Amino acid sequence: MLLFVFLLLFFPSFSFSLNQEGLYLYQLKLSLSDPDSNLASWSDRDDNPCSWPRVNCDPTTRSVTSVDLSDSNLAGPFPSVLCRLRNLTSISFYNNSINDTLPLDISSCQSLTHLDLAQNLLTGTLPATLPEIPNLQYLDLTGNNFSGSIPPSYGRFQKLEVFSVVYNLLDGIVPPFLGNVSTLKMLNLSYNPFSPGRIPPEFGNLTDLEILWMTECNLVGEIPSSLGRLKKLTDLDLAINDLVGGIPSSLAGLSSLVQLELYNNSLTGELPAGMGNMTALRLLDASMNRLTGSIPEDLCRLPLESLNLYENGFEGNLPASISFSPNLYELRLFGNKLTGDLPQNLGKNSPLRWLDLSNNQFTGSLPATLCEKGELEELLAIYNSLSGQIPASLTQCRSLTRIRLGNNKLSGEIPAGFWGLPRVYLVDLVSNSFSGQIAKTIASATNLSMLILDKNGFNGSIPEEIGWVGSLVEFSASENRFTGPLPGSVVNLKQLGTLDLHDNLLSGELPAGIDSWKKLNELNLARNQFSGDIPDSIGKLSVLNYLDLSGNQLSGEIPSDLQNLKLNQLNFSNNKLSGEIPPLYAKESYRNSFLGNPGLCGDIAGLCQGKHGGGRKTQDYAWLLRSMFILAVVVFLVGVVWFYFKYKNIKSSPGGGGRSIDKSKWTLMSFHKLGFSEYEILDALDDDNVIGSGSSGRVYKVVLSNGEAVAVKKLWGGGAKKGIGGDVEKGESDNKDDDGFDAEVKTLGKIRHKNIVKLWCCCVTRDCKLLVYEYMPNGSLGDLLHSSKRGLLDWPTRFRIILDAAEGISYLHHDCVPPIVHRDVKSNNILLDSEFGARVADFGVAKVVDSPMGKPKSMSVIAGSCGYIAPEYAYTLRVNEKSDIYSFGVVVLELVTGRLPVDPEFGEKDLAKWVRTTIDQKGVDQVLDSKLDSCFREEICRVLNIGILCTSHLPINRPSMRRIVKQLQEIGGEAQSKTTGKKDGKLTPYYYEDASDQGSVA
Template sequence: MLLLPTLIAAALLSLQLCPIASSLNQEGLYLLQAKSGLFDTDNSLAGWNPRDNTPCNWTGILCSSSSVNSINLSNLNIAGPFPSDLCKLPNLSFLSLSFNYINSSLPFSSLLPCTSLTHLDLSQNLLVGLLPSSLPSLPLLQYLDLSGNNFSGNIPPSFALFPSLQVLSLTANLLNATIPPFLGNLSSLRQLNLSYNPFSHGRIPSSLANLTNLETLWLAGCGLVGDIPPSLGGLAKLTNLDLSGNFLTGSIPGTLAGLASVIQIELYSNSLNGSLPAGLSNLSALRRIDASMNHLSGSIPDDIFSIPNLENLHLYQNKLIGSVPGTAAGARHLSDLRLFENQLSGPLPDGLGAHSPLMFLDLSNNQISGEIPRGICDGGVLQELLLIDNFFSGTLPPGLGHCRNLNRMRLRNNLFSGDVPAGVWGLPHVFLLELSNNSFSGIISPDISGAGNLSQLLISLNHFTGNIPTEVGSLSKLYEFSASDNRLTGSLPDSLGKLIELEQLDLHNNLLSGELPTVVVQSWSKLTLLNLANNHLTGRILADLGSLPVLNYLDLSGNDFTGEIPPQLQNLKLNQLNLSNNQLSGSIPPMLHNEAYKTSFLGNPALCTDLSGRCQISTSNSSWKRTKSAWLIRVIFILTALILIAGIALFYRKYTKLKKAKKEQEKSSKWTLTSFHKLGFSEYEIMDLLDEDNVIGSGASGKVYRVVLSSGEAVAVKKLWRSSKSNAGSHEEAVDDAFEAEVATLGKIRHKNIVKLWCCCAHKDCKLLVYEYMINGSLGDLLHSKKASVLNWPARYRIAVDAAEGLCYLHHDCLPPIVHRDIKSNNILLDAGLGAKVADFGVAKVVENFDKGPRSMSVIAGSCGYIAPEYAYTLRVNEKSDIYSFGVVILELVTGKLPVDPEFGEKDLVKWVCGTIQQKGEEHVIDTTLDVRCYGEEIAKVLRVGLLCTSSLPINRPSMRRVVKMLHELSGEPKPKPLPKDGMLSPYYIEDEQSIIGSENQQEIMRKIT
């Protein structure tokens, strides 16, 4: 009886649902079938309602005559295999799934039913395997974009058979054959984009000259060798020619003057030689020429500046000679001229910049002489004036003082003289003013108060005179002030105390006088370098200097300071200390009296240099002081003795009990010392110095102390946390595990890029690890602080190489291999020369038999922003997890940004870098403090190594051996000897630049921004 009502209810429900299901037309059902095979991470397709009659109002769907003809699901964060059900739509002509996570391969037959397709965009996904040879069977296809995937192999011969294809883009895949000549058969082609694939070395097919309708030819980073075919000059409709980043040789063919429609020619980063061709002035549409980083010689043709619409000319890092042609002054659209690192000489043409919107002028590292043209900034938009290392002379043009948009002026190492125009001192947007090593004279103008954006004021090695104006104190963003080797006089103004961002102050070799103002020193909380040597400063050395938290360079030598050395200076962690040649007296503070500072106090006759304090100073005044001190010591001694006697009588009973308890404790708390190197200290010396004043770091596992031994050597001591009673069991076990892991790992390692473990000490209540002390702390602390200015690009590159070599040793040279599991910038430590060493092995694991697959861990180890995607949800660990984390460190070095930052929203650094590159280009992720003019190419290549290492698919990440090899190749350093084949990737895999940029997935290789 109960069954009947149930059946009736089910029947009624089916009657209600049938009209809803049947109301959606067949095309809508096809779309729902396609959706069912996809993972919609952000619910972007939640609006696909099966109750609708048609799908024409659904997200990404457009219809014509009630039939679906366009599907655009780009950048919706959807994943899964290619939804072949979409090809059941009979009138589908436009399909875009770009910037998603479409994975697996494209089956041969999956696209065959899409007979109406004219536009297919599957770019920036995770597609793998061979390019589908069936694609040319789509009779109406005009646009095909498969860039930014992982397609491999060759370009199928069938691709010569597209009947009406106009756009073919295969950029940034893994295609590794040569560029086939049969592409020259695609007579309808307007755009051919093959850049950034690891093609085998081959020549540019001359058959491409048959593509008479071609507008864009983009073959950057394709492993091309040989000459540029002269026949390419016949492509009359070509607007964009990009052959950069290859190995092309020979001269630039003069036939390129026949590219009547060309707007942009990019030939940079090749090995082209010979002279620049004449006749380019006939190219009326040409705006941008970049032939930098080649071996071009000869002079710059006069007519190159006669190109009617020329905007950008980049010829830097070549071997060009002669002078800058006079025609440059007549280039009315010229905005960007970069000719640095050539052998140019002679004066600049008068009128350069006077009649053009010149924004960027970089002529550094040449032999150019004469004066700066008076009208250089008449266009009113000049932003960068970079003339370092030349022979410029004369005075600065007064017009520069009105150059309100100027943000960088670098005139170092020239022959300039005379006063600097007052307006130059006060330019409102300049953040770098570098006038060092010239013959400038006059004063620092009070107009400097207007330079509100000034961060670096570098005016050393000149003839500046007068006082430091009080207006310098209004430069709230100033972090480096270097005015050494001038003739500045007067005292330090109190207004310097307003410079709360100041990190480096170098005023040595001047004529400054007076005392150090206390109010100034107290506010310099970010100061790392203070050099006031060789002036006429007087008074006492301020004790407040000892409270500056990050000061590591202090030079007050060659002045007239008097009095004692403040004991507070012992609080500083100084790399350099020099108080020589003053009038100091008294004793040297004990912690400064060691080998590290043995030359820091010379030339102070009244200073006691005997550590015991028994100094032989022969003056009667000194004798009187010594007698007075002796009587004072005797009185103190007598009072102390009386207090001790009273104390002994008062606490005699308690003392007896404590003594007995102490003996019992000593029996049960013996230290166990295990050393891994020859030691010059004991565990008791270490324990005596573990106080809070010496703490230099604190982490999840414990505190780290800086301990200066009696020998003068510093060591770092990690003291593992003690547990609370509530969680004693689990916490003690975790501490023991971390301790044993670190000891077992570091105790057997001997490598220059792995931090050295001197010894370990343990008893039941305390566990200590004693390491070599790395004086510059961690990379993370240095890179993400105001002190990051010391990390120029060569330093960052060297740190990347050092850390990579250390990690490579763990993965490939340890038996069994070791996975660190917590690679991050805070676990890469820096020595005095900024050499890097990998540290903190508390969660490291020895993983045997990597080739049998990854090993699962019970908990996630690592730090937020560094954890590989697959590790976070599978807990499977192998060396690829470390490689991902190391890739994040590379991105930190390139961008200067934290791995996780509120600036990124819900993204981490990897996703932010990839997204920014896709939208704006790779130049927008590079740290703006780096010198991209000199190192731009190398920075970009290291960035691509980082993107390879952070590939979301572990199989696409190179081994650490491969990473080390790529990093060495970037700088032209000697290549390591060939290594045995390891893992999925061979060290022989692609020898040159394409090895860096040819093996990436999804959205992690940038699109070309044109």
Template sequence: MQRPTPFFILLFLQLWAVGLALNQEGRDLLQAKLGLYDPHNALADWNPNSSTPCNWTGVTCSTVSGGNLAVTDVDLTGLDLSGPFPASLCRLPNLSFLSLSLNYINSTLLDSSISPCSALTHLDLSQNLFVGSLPSALSSLPLLEYLDVAGNNFTGAIPPSFALFPSLQILSLTANLLNETIPPFLGNISTLRQLNLSYNPFAAGQIPSSLANLTNLETLWLAGCALVGQIPPSLGHLANLINLDLSSNSLTGIIPDTFSGLASVVQIELYNNSLTGNFPAGVSNLTALRRFDAAMNFLSGPIPDDVFSIPLLDSLHLYQNKFNGSLPATAGKARQLLELRIFGNNLSGPLPSDLGANSPLVSLDLSDNQLTGEISNGICQGGALQEILLINNFFSGRLPESLAQCQSLTRIRLSNNQLSGEVPAGIWGLPRVWILELTGNSLSGSISPNIAGAANLSNLLIARNKFSGNIPAAIGSLLKLYEFSAWDNHLTGPLPESIGLLPELGQLNLQNNSLSGGLLTNIQSWRKLTQLNLADNHFSGEISPELGNLPVLNYLDLSGNSLTGSIPIQLQNLKLNQFNLSNNLLSGPIPPLFHNEAYKSSFLGNPNLCRDLTGLCRSSSDNGHGHGKLFWPLRAIFFVSAMVLIAGVVLFYWKYRNIKRGKKTMDKSKWILTSFHKLGFSEYEILNSLDEDNVIGSGGSGKVYKVVLGNNEAVAVKKLWKTKLTVNGGGGNQDDAAYDAFESEVETLGKIRHRSIVKLWCCCSHRDCKLLVYEYMPNGSLGDLLHSSKAGLLDWPTRFKIALDAAEGLCYLHHDCVPPIVHRDVKSNNILLDADFGAKVSDFGVAKIIDGIGGGPQSMSVIAGSCGYIAPEYAYTLRVNEKSDIYSFGVVILELVTGKRPVSPEFGEKDLVNWVCSTIQQKDEESVIDSKLDACYREEITKVLHVGLHCTSNLPINRPSMRRVVKMLLEVCAENKPSPLSKDGKLSPYYHEEDQGSAS
């Protein structure tokens, strides 16, 4: 019998055969592949059985000295490879081109790894996850001409050895974490043609004047580099400079007149600094200049005539400065002008009559000035105008007829001027316009039926004018219409039935017109309507019960009409932040849900309405006979007496019980109850159960009790006690802080109705303490459960459900509340779990109502939030917007994925976000996933991990909106596409709904 060949002999023979088939370069490439994780098998053809590597993916061979073929190029761009830098590539003796761009290479770059690459001329490591310092050995590569390490996490200083590059022409260090000043020795790299250091957190410093020594320089990008001081005049001597970007710094002083010597410059970017003084002289000498942007500075004085004499100028941005005087007449002569944005200055006088007539003008924004006269008739003569924005000026006269023929227009924003006359009929129907804003003028006439042609119209804003006549039925053709605002006009007639068929309608405001007829009933298409304001018209008839079926309506104002009948009980289905039915002719009972303080002014001026608390509400058919007049006061007296008697008995019992138990009593007669939902209990039932045995939590401001009611339902009661302790040992009073939190909770939660926001049943106030009564969440907080011995209850499907629920709650706060709300303390302990592990966002004690999501951040006097969850920019700027919440929610996602707390001794000086990032860079994504989670969900968990990392980006601008976060989570499923159904079986409001950018 033949003995089997030992395994190690077979392995030796196989390796020997490979060695015969493949040269050393191939073996070096296979060694590089061995150290990389290749999730898409992009390097599948890197086969040890190949005779040559020259046909492998990303590998190029060329003839070298001696006539032999050798590997000269390795281009692995965008293959999603991860792992450490493949040092074996540097053993390829003829390798001149190496690109690992757009991967996940996640190691430090050691001198010993890179120094053997002595033949390299082109090295691109951009958009990876490299960490640590920049290697000094890079400058020792004698032939290197191109070096791009942008978009990594390199830290520390630029090494002094970088002054010694012998041949370098391109150097890009953009978007790293370099944190010392820009060194002057970079001015010694005399061969440089491009220097890009933008968007690093450098220490504050000046622009080194030595950069003027780089006489071959064509591109100098120093945007977002924490630069201070003045722009060195010597930069004006860079005669070969084509592109100069010094934007988004803190530069001061003037724009040097020496810039007129930049003979080759095509683009100058100076926006978002603190530059002062006049526009620099001599810019007409810049015959190659196409784009000049000095917006968002403090430049002043008139705009010189010769700016528009620059022969190739196509884009001029000077907005948000202090320029005065008129727009130069030469602006109408510029023959290449495409963009002119000078909004937010102090310009006055009329526009040049030929503005737009001699150039292919595409975008014109002169808003927020003091310009007068008529809008130039030839403004679209070039046939390319897409945007005309003249908001907040003093333009007068009629709209030019030529605009009606301007088929290229997409945005028309002319609000708050003194325009008059009728709108040319063709303007209503321009096919590409998505926003038509004429608000705040004296325009008259009717809305033309031509509007049927405006197929792309999303925002029709014509409020505060003198428009009259009927709303045409043709408006039903606008299938993309989101906002129709025509309040404060003279519109008449009924609402056309076609309005009820608009599927994208989100806001409809027709307040203060003379509209009449009944309310629409066929409104099933209004699935996205959030605001409906028909106040102060002449509508009659009954309120449509169908309004109660609108899924996201949170603003409803029908006041000041002649509506009759009862209030439909279906309106209780709505999640209303603003509700007003006052000054109508309504009758009958007010639905129970609205019997609370939040809606106390919602029903004024309806004398036949009553709060049906006792069953004694008079019917609207009561004919008022005498026995009725007598019977009602008698019943009222009997009812009041009965209530007094019952209250006395309850009070006596309470005092007697407390005396027997030896407890300190409170004067319950002075408690004030404010309910936000129909209650099945009284405040006394709550007060009687605030025993120490029922405490389920406590904090700095009070305790939380579980109270089981007489109907066997449970509620959670937060009790805030008055205290004399001070905050931080200073003047801040902890009592003030606690009571501020109380007011914030009441203000925020009292009107919110969303299944992913914890329900506030009611609040009770007393001079000594305040109570907040919530729905009871039997599984407690996510943080307590996740980081306890019961974490095993949270399998991955449950964790995913929690993440999606909480995301939808925050999305509602940011995007659907009017006005929007920023929570400011998103954390796992503020996400509560019901019996089915459904998640609800809670604790709104530091929440803030924000004027507008997507707008500028608001300053806060103190830091709110919890350690490990606070966005990095919030901690040192105290400026808050929705991006702060998104960062905190990203930390919650990382908690769900890793099972770890946001801060932990095992992280050392890092927090969870930094630990996850550094661990992934050193190892892989699987190494951060909670070991308690089933491996069969690994792909889905990894996708959610990436959502969390996206949310916790250091730069707020890179974080997605909560609407986008919900969409990304919905896309995490087996088919990798969003489900059209929400958990309640209804069409998800996030399905196929794109984020809308704010209009300028």
């Protein structure tokens, strides 16, 4: 009655023709925010709601039986009014913004069989009353913020078949009483910060269970043998835990098991005997454990789709019987200690598609049957001891896309057809003993992007047909015996980024038209027999930063246009060059770049010594200039000493403008072996050495006596104030400065990681503190990315920065005990070394997380920078590693888009929201940085997706940093590794790591 009065007062045109159930649903519409007007057609003028979208009714009784409001962008608390629909059996609010707690009176929905509230914003504890719904069969609460323990009443569900609480904040141990719900067919507890606990042996009572997922549930102890009683089980996933002991032999009796995932644990022992009984098995992943022994021969007879035993310390031979598996199409055994010859029938009886045997100790030859079925796409076997020739049969394998056979003992000539495989984009044959020529058939390799032939015995001339491979990005063939000139067609390779042919026998002049290599980043033709002039067109290669033409017979002058380049490496030594060195390079720092050219002249000591005409006169001028220089230096030094002592007295005087430094009162605390003293640091802290300043103090660049440089952060007690008697009292800001200093010292003092900035030492006195870091020549990523020097950051450089930063943050989250949350990840806190390697810096607000990772910790104040702060952190002040992941995602978006995290152009949006909105409305090309080369578009888009995922509004949807690193490694290595397809919405982890992309060669 109250509802009728409400509608009459506030909606005078309301029609009372709508039946009672329609009124309840109309009340639901009024109670929820519906910005996309998905419920606009729910009209009060209808007789009943059966014609409304998202509503289903019984065709006979016209009573509402289901309401499906999935993906509707609805917001508000759960509408309990739905429970008044007495015949309602199904409710779905999947992927909305239903918030607040789930009310206890939801148990009044007595007819429900299906309840899907996944991917919402629900908080609080799980309602203990849910088991009071007698017929409930499907309960999916995935992707919310439920916390606390699973209520004991959940062991009393009567008919529940599916129970999923993946990606919540549940703590406590995995409860044994769930083993009492004998009707369960799917149990998914993955990705919750449970307390360390064992897998309950009681789960062996769930004899109807088909799917058991407990990924990253903080499981410890051994796998209970009782799981061998689950005869209907098709998918068992216990990955990313800390399980120990052996794999129970009872699991070998699970004849229905299709997928067994045990990766990233601490399992030991051998794979159990009797696995041949697992006749349905298609995928086994026991990677990243400590397994030993050999692969059971009966396992090799299974129709496996994927076998991954990465990083188990596995030893022994690969059984020949594995080659007879009739359905084997993916075999990944990289990163082990496997030995012996490869089975010579491997691939003969199975449609082998992906083969990765890298980083083992295999010997013998490559089987000729690898591509017998014509489906082989990846052949990866780097870092083994394989010998013999490449089988001629592979010339017919037109399905191949990646070939990596580097660092073996392979030899002989490459079959002609192998060079022209049409789908191959990567050929890596580095460090073998191959001989012969590159065949003209390479013209057919239309998809080839990377040709890496270094450190072999290839000979003959480079064929003209190489210039027809228009997609070639890298051609590296150093340390071979190639002869003759560079073919003129090579200038047609407009996508070329790297050309490295050093240490060969190439001759002739460099081809004209080099300026067509607009994307060339590295040109290394050192130690050949090239002659003639250096082409002027090299000066037009705007992105070139590595140029080495040393050890040739080049003559003439150095083109002045080379001054247009921004080179990190330059070497023209040991040629026959003459004339003046261009002024930009006529510096002592470039001296070694020009040695061995008697005709070159410039203001560099040791050059021009071979010239004789007017030599005596030149020596007289040189003596006069030298004398004048010495006199000037003496006068300068006297002036400097006078100024120093005068300035020091002024600074020390009561009315001076500075603050004196009493060296006798400094305390030094070192964290590494030092090659300098605190006095050397203190003497250099003057305004001329300031390279930056911030709210906490100044940063100085100090060049030490050994020639190395360090960065010094100087923190003054900015909040200090004088008391009545002149004593210094600590104000609030002093406490904050102390906290920041202590956090920085405690954090960086114990960290040893290549992607975390190194803290050499700290110096402390009463009112001043110094932090001495390694010096990073290229400054911060933010300064470089958003300045005129942005052009230095091509996509490969940006990608390396992203990966370096991810590895640094992953170390903080996963490898530090206890974990560390940075709390201020941003582009200005990512520093770049001379080679643009990235280091995470500035740990002044970092916090040690004493609670389990995933469980938020409350902070008293917001730390972080505008545009980088995670939404939940700003509202709740609760912080965990997901806050850092959001900030890292913003940095990724910065690097992909070239935009600032906040910009007036975005209006009220920040960068993360602007990216999403723009992609939805205008497409992805509208957000990509226009300065990035379009040839990397696919890779850039994949990284963009990672940035978008990291900046998900819900913390539970953000991947862990360890997973992000895996994804980036996969992208960076051009990995085509197959991910496990999960049904029912389980997220697919990117855990396959291609060993062939490890190390400097890869």
